[in-house]
Amino acid sequence: MTAAVDKFKPGDRVKVKFEDRPGHIRTPWYIRGKTGWVERVYGEFLNPESLAFGRDGLPKKTLYLIAFNQVDVWGESAKTQDKVLVDIYEHWLEPVA
Amino acid sequence: MSDLTSDAHGHEHPKHELSDHAKRIYAIRDLLIEKGVITEKDIQCQIDYQEARSPANGAKLIARAWVDPVFKARFIADPKAACDELGIDATAINEFVVLENTEKVRHMVVCTLCSCYPRPILGRPPDWYKSFNYRQRAVVDPRGVMREFGFDPPDDVEVRVHDSTADIRYLVLPLRPKGTQGWSEDDLAKLVTRDSMIGVMDALSSLPE
Numbered sequence: 001m002t003a004a005v006d007k008f009k010p011g012d013r014v015k016v017k018f019e020d021r022p023g024h025i026r027t028p029w030y031i032r033g034k035t036g037w038v039e040r041v042y043g044e045f046l047n048p049e050s051l052a053f054g055r056d057g058l059p060k061k062t063l064y065l066i067a068f069n070q071v072d073v074w075g076e077s078a079k080t081q082d083k084v085l086v087d088i089y090e091h092w093l094e095p096v097a
Numbered sequence: 098m099s100d101l102t103s104d105a106h107g108h109e110h111p112k113h114e115l116s117d118h119a120k121r122i123y124a125i126r127d128l129l130i131e132k133g134v135i136t137e138k139d140i141q142c143q144i145d146y147q148e149a150r151s152p153a154n155g156a157k158l159i160a161r162a163w164v165d166p167v168f169k170a171r172f173i174a175d176p177k178a179a180c181d182e183l184g185i186d187a188t189a190i191n192e193f194v195v196l197e198n199t200e201k202v203r204h205m206v207v208c209t210l211c212s213c214y215p216r217p218i219l220g221r222p223p224d225w226y227k228s229f230n231y232r233q234r235a236v237v238d239p240r241g242v243m244r245e246f247g248f249d250p251p252d253d254v255e256v257r258v259h260d261s262t263a264d265i266r267y268l269v270l271p272l273r274p275k276g277t278q279g280w281s282e283d284d285l286a287k288l289v290t291r292d293s294m295i296g297v298m299d300a301l302s303s304l305p306e
Contacts, residue, residue: 019207027264029207030236042192045264070256074237082256084236087263 006090007060012038013096014066018090024052027092033097036068039085047089054055061089151220154185155268156289158191158218159291163273172259173197176268180218189262196257196296198272203250205243205296206267207235215266219291224293236260236279248298267294276302 002079008014017032024046047055067085068077115123129135161183162169172179173195180187187193193215196204208214214222225231234242239258240250250256253295259267271293277285288301 026210028260029186030209030261031260045191048263059123063265065265079240079252079256082239082258083258084258087265089263094306 001089004073006041007039008038008064008090008093008095010038010040012039014064014093016066017092017094017097019092027047027088028086030073030097031066031068031086031088033042034068034073036066040062042087045089060079061091063089064093066093103182106297112172123267133293147216147221150217151183152218152291152294153182153286153287154220155215155291155294156286157183158185158268159270159289159294161284162270163285164282169270173270185218189217190215190266193218193266193268195268195270196259197212197270198296198299200272201253202255202257203243203296203299204267205239205256206261206269207232208261209233210238210260210262213266215268218266223291231306244298244300245267246292269294271296274300274302 001093013035015035015039016027016031016033020032041062044060044064045063047059048057051057064087065085066088068085069080070082070084071080073084126140130137158172158179162172168179168182172181176193176195177187177190177294180193196206197206207226212222212227218224231242236258241254242300243245243250243256260269273285274288277288284304288303290298290301292298
């Protein structure tokens with residue numbers, strides 16, 4: 001099986017999808033709908049949304065380290081230079097023009 | 098162990114009232130043993146293994162990184178291989194990433210979803226790491242949390258909170274405290290607290306009493 005091509009590269013701006021559905025979801029609620037950028041591409045991992053239910057975790061999903069400005073997540077009360085960084089699987093991300 | 102009593106299967110259960118979770122765990126354990134999936138010895142070995150892992154592993158890695166820049170580069174580039182060099186078994190970690198603090202950047206680690214933690218390196222997480230309080234506030238108000246640990250990051254420092262939500266386990270490489278030139282690796286390791294490797298505070302600046 002050939003490796004899938006990563007959809008995003010470091011520096012790309014991305015938005016976390018705002019989805020509300022049941023399951024073993026590893027995308028924290030507070031970061032859904034927020035916009036940040038790709039900090040690192042970690043590579044492919046078995047999909048925890050499948051593994052948690054005893055399935056095979058395939059197809060693998062590319063995992064990214066996504067950085068967000070604290071002010072973009074929590075508003076002006078945060079320090080402008082502070083960041084929150086979250087590990088997010090590719091199928092939760094959409095490109096931002 | 099006077100708190101324990103033997104039952105029909107020949108192994109021990111606590112006498113006092115168990116929580117529902119504990120009852121379920123004991124039931125699953127008994128079934129796994131009865132069906133021959135695992136043995137009593139496997140469980141004891143696993144307990145010994147869990148107990149043997151402690152923040153001393155992390156402190157050893159950090160102290161070596163402080164005194165040996167070439168090791169530090171390897172530790173950051175390939176943390177699991179660096180663990181192997183020091184005889185620390187990190188194979189249980191899927192992916193392991195080291196976050197290097199600098200004068201201008203401090204990292205802090207949380208798992209808002211559960212309690213993901215680099216256990217082979219730091220042992221079991223402290224209770225506060227698993228608390229709802231820490232898991233909520235670490236991402237919203239990291240500086241407030243750090244102040245409660247006695248560390249007030251200067252205004253010109255960038256605080257980077259890592260929410261370890263997936264397969265990656267993070268370890269903070271704290272700054273080497275000033276005035277420690279010429280210290281032995283063993284003494285340096287005593288400055289590396291568990292909390293400094295979670296990132297809620299810097300390493301100690303003098304040896305603990």
